[in-house]
Amino acid sequence: MLPASTTxxxxxxxxxxxxxxxxxxxxxxDVVNKLRWRIRKHLGVKKFKVGHAGTLDPMATGLLNLCVGPWTKKLQQLEGLGKSYTGTIKLGATTPSYDAETEEDQQYPTDHLSLDLLREHAVAFTGAIEQIPPMYSAIKVDGQPLYKRARRGETIEVKPRSVEVNAFALSxxxxxxxxxxxxxxxxxxxRSLANDLARAAGSGGYLTALRRTAVGPYRIEDAWVxxxxxxxxxxxx
Structure with a gap:
């Protein structure tokens, strides 16, 4: 049984x-460290366990589930839950990180694009799909995060991953x-979905906004500022 959020x-x-x-x-x-510091001061202890269930990129906002104390043992249970997001894809350009954290590196045409065309291509990215993660990611290869290699200008072959996209709606x-x-x-x-969708439609694209709205049964409406x-x-x- 999943734990209830604490008030x-x-x-x-x-x-x-x-x-x-x-x-x-x-x-x-950053969020983990800030909360850990406050709890340590609150309890008057030098050490205290705090962990998060599922990383959000710095540019992204939204729901981050944190387990504290003995409940850090529940993190693995929470990490496996499905997630929901809203966001915006800029079309007609790409960036190395597939989001606005890096500068645009290539430009592409957009005159042929339409909402109907993008929706047609989005169908191919629903269900069980194979996805190649971006080079600017925390995935480790030979013990080192890919983003560190990317910042050095290195290019590494990243193996595709099997994921499930239950719904992909455009507006x-x-x-x-x-x-x-x-x-x-x-x-x-x-970020990879944004890049792949735009390329499939004959253009380029990258994320300019991303917000996580749900993780399993947990909703952003119940989250703390x-x-x-x-x-x-x-x-x-």
Missing amino acids: PPFSFRDGALVLIDKPQGWTSF NFTGDAVDFEISCSKGTYI LEDLLEAIPLEI
Whole structure:
């Protein structure tokens, strides 16, 4: 049975699941470290376990599930849950990271694009698919994250992964951008989907916005704004 998210008053020593709305520009580990520091001050201890169930890229916002104390043992159970996202794909260009974290490197035509055309191609990226993760990712090859090799200009052959895309809906096409909603399995790279969709439609594309709205039964509507959560945890018991 999945754990319920925790609300005040917090009993962190017994374990807790805290839902956070991750701010843009923060890494998932930034959020973990910030909460860990606050809990340590709250409990008056030097060490305390805090972990997250599923990384969000720094550019992305949205639901980040954090387990604390004894409940860090539940992280593996939470990591396997399906996830839902909303976001925006810019069309007509690509970046090495497949998102706005790096500069555009190539330009592509967009005059032939339409919402109907993009939706036709999106069908091929639903169901069970093989996906190649981006070079700018935390996947380790020979013990080193791919993004470190990418920053050095290295190119490594990345093996495709099997993932499941349950729904891929497109809307609000503007000619050079399109919004989307996606429900998918663990391990799906939305950046790769954006890149692959645009290429299939004869153009280029990369993410300019990404927001995780759900992880399994957990919803962003129930998540804490990080600063509000920190204020709800007194520095001393």
